[in-house]
Amino acid sequence: MIETREGYAPQSPETLSAYLSGIERVRNILGGDPSRWRIAEVGDGNLNLVFIVRGDAGGVAVKQALPYVRLVGESWPLPLSRAHYEHMALSEQARLTGRLVPEIFHYDETLALIVMELLEPHVIMRRGMIAATLYPRFAEDISTFMSRTLYFTSDLALPAGRKKAMIAAFAGNTALCKITEDLIFTDPYRVADLNRWTSPQLDPYAARWREDGDLKVAVSRLKLKFLSSAEAMLHGDLHTGSIMLTPEDTRVIDPEFAFMGPMGFDTGAIVANFLLNYFSQDGHATSPGERDAYGEWVLATLEAIWTSFREKFLALWRENPAGDAYPASLFQGAEGEGRLETERQSYMDRLWADTVGFAAAKMIRRILGLAHNIDLEWIGDKDRRAVCEARALILARDMMVKPGDYPSVSALAERARRVRRDVIRY
C-alpha cells in the first residue's frame, strides 16, 4: 500500500513555484518575481524528486520524498518519513561539520520536502572520477566529515543518555535500513530477482558467490553488526554518488539512510567506492596506460583519507573525551594516558578491520546486486568491464574472508595494485 498523508502531494514545477513563494527566506534567496523562476525536475537518483529552482538573485535545490521507490514505481512503497531522518541527520552533520553539507533553508515535514543550497558548479563525485578529475581537497574534507560526525555521535564523546536518545530518534528509519540489509548483505549471495551482473561473463562468479560458505558467514557477521552495533550516527549511504564537489569545495548530500550503526559502514563505503573506481579506470582508458596516473591518484587519495581520518579521530578523542566510554577518570597521569593511547590505537585497528569488511560487502553488491556504479556500468565493452569487475570481486572476497591480511590501508592499496596487474581476464 502506498502511504498517504494529509497535506502531502508530490510537487510539480507549477505547484512548487507557488509553494516556495510563500516562504520568505526562499523568496529572498531566489529574488525577483516568482513568475520568472525557472524550475526543472532533475532527479536522477533512485528514490526522490529533485528540483532546481532559479530566480533573478539565486537558486535553491528542492528534494522531496515520494511514497515509493522512484526507480521501481508504486510497486515498491517507501515511507515519506525518510525526509524526516534526512533532515535530522543533515542538521546534525551541519552542526558538526559546518560547510561540508549543503545549507538547509526550509524543511516541511508534511510535504517531506527540504529546500537547500543549490550547489554550483559542483558535480557528483562519481562522475568527476570517471572523467579522471583530480580533487586535491577531498581527502582532507571527507576525513574531517567522517571523523567529526562519527566521533561526536559515539560513546567516546556523548554521555549515555544523549546517545540513547539519538538511537531512539533514528530507530524508526527501518525501511531504509532494510534496503541496505537486503541489497548489500543478503541478495548478492543468493538467487534474487533484483540481482544483475555483466552476463554471461560473470555468471561463474555469481554462481560461486552463492556457494561460498566462508563468504556467506563473513557477510552475515557484518550484517549482524549492522543490525546490532549502534556505535555512531552514520550517513548510511556514503558513496561517491552522495558527494558533490569541485576541486575546491566538498559537500556530502543525501543522508536519508542515516541511523545509529557501526562506524565501519560509513568508512567502508568510501573505501569501496575508491577501489571500484580504481578498477574501473582500465575500462575507461582509450590507450594503454592512459589512466595509470589517475589510478595512482585514486589509491594515494584512499590512503590519505584513512590516514587523515585516523589521525583526526584520535585527535578528537584526545581533546574531547566527554563520553561515558573510556572515562578519563580511569586513565589519569602519564601511565594512564599512555595505556589509554595504546588502547586508542587498538580501537582504530579494530575500526579498520570493520572498514575492510564493510568495504568488501559494498564492492560486491555493486557488481552482483541490484544497484551498480556508473564507474563500471559506463564501460561499454562488456568483456573489458567484466575484467575490471572480476578484479574488484576477487579483491573484495579476499578482504571479507581474510581481513587480517589487510592490516593497513597501504597494504590494501598494494594488494589492489597487485590484483590489477595479475588478474588479466575475467
Place this chain on the structure above:
Amino acid sequence: MIETREGYAPQSPETLSAYLSGIERVRNILGGDPSRWRIAEVGDGNLNLVFIVRGDAGGVAVKQALPYVRLVGESWPLPLSRAHYEHMALSEQARLTGRLVPEIFHYDETLALIVMELLEPHVIMRRGMIAATLYPRFAEDISTFMSRTLYFTSDLALPAGRKKAMIAAFAGNTALCKITEDLIFTDPYRVADLNRWTSPQLDPYAARWREDGDLKVAVSRLKLKFLSSAEAMLHGDLHTGSIMLTPEDTRVIDPEFAFMGPMGFDTGAIVANFLLNYFSQDGHATSPGERDAYGEWVLATLEAIWTSFREKFLALWRENPAGDAYPASLFQGAEGEGRLETERQSYMDRLWADTVGFAAAKMIRRILGLAHNIDLEWIGDKDRRAVCEARALILARDMMVKPGDYPSVSALAERARRVRRDVIRY
C-alpha cells in the same frame, strides 16, 4: 530534583487497601472484606516499596517505584519510569517463558505500581545458597529463561523493524543503565566516594585495581559493549537476588534495569553470582570441609547452566531462524546448513567470551564497589571474608584480562577450584 507526577503518591498500607479494593481482579484474588486484608511493607531491596497483601482467599505482592533510591534517600533521584520498563520487560518475559516470572495482575503507570503474584514459599535465591540449599531445577529453569528471553529478542529471531522498535521502546531507561555504567564498569577502578571494601584487609587490592592498566582497558571495552551493542532484551540485573525459588519452582523478578544490550551481561551476571557464592562457602563453614559438597554443587550447577543454555539457545536458533541476521535463504542444503552450524558454534564461543568478561566485572564490583553480596557480607570474621574475597578478585582479574584462558565453563570451574585451593591468605 525529585520527580513529581500528577496522581502519583507513595503508598502506605492504609492507602493501598483502598486502592486495591477498587480493582476487581485483585479484590477477587484477595477475597473477603478489604478491612481484614493484612498489608505489610517488606521492601529490603535498594530502590522501591514492596508490600505483601493477604486476604481471606489469597495474597498479592505490590511493588511501587519511589522517585529516589530508597537505600540512599531523596539525595539520589531516580525516575518513576523504571516501573514502566519493568512492566514492559516482565510482560515480554512472561510471553516468552510463561511461568518463570511472577504473574502480573495489575499495572498502574501513574502510580508506577505493579500488582503481581505473591510467591510463596519462595525465597530469594542468594539466601538459599548461603544456607546451602540445593536447587535441582534451577539450571534447567534459568537456562530456559535466558535462552528464550535472549534468543527471541535478538536479530536471530526478529525482523529488523521489530528489533529496532524494541530498542526504541527501552532507550529511555537511561537512568537505570547509568547506575550500571557507573557502579559496575567505572567506580571500582577509580577513587569514588561510594566504593567500599573489607578494610584494611583488601586495601592493597583496591589500590592495585586503580593502577591496573590492562584491567581498566578490559573493563572499558566491556563498558563500550554495554553502551553500544543492542543484541537482545536484557533483564539487566540477573543476579541471585533477582531470583525467588523453591527446589521445585523458579521465578525471575525485578527486571527494572531491562534494556536492549549485550547478551553476555545477563549470562555473566549468573556466572558471577555463582562464583561469588562458591568462594563464600569457606566463610560460612563451621567446620573444615563442611561446605565442600555444596561448593561442588554450585560449580556443577554453574556448568549445567551454561551447557544447557548453550544447547537450548542453539536449538532455538535451528528451529526458529526467523530473524534478519544469518538469513536461512543463504544457508540452504546440507552444505549450507553445515557451514551455518559451524558458525552457530562460533557465535556461542564468542558469547561465552563476553560472558566471562562481564562475569568478572560483576564479581569485582561486588567486592570493591558500592553494592555487595550478602554471600560475602554475612561472613562475620573479616579476615576470613577477606580470604574469600581475595580469591574472587584474583580469579575475576584473570578472567577479564585473559578471557582466552577460559575456553569453556568447565575450564572456568576448574580454575575456580584451583584458586580456592592455592590462595590461602588475602
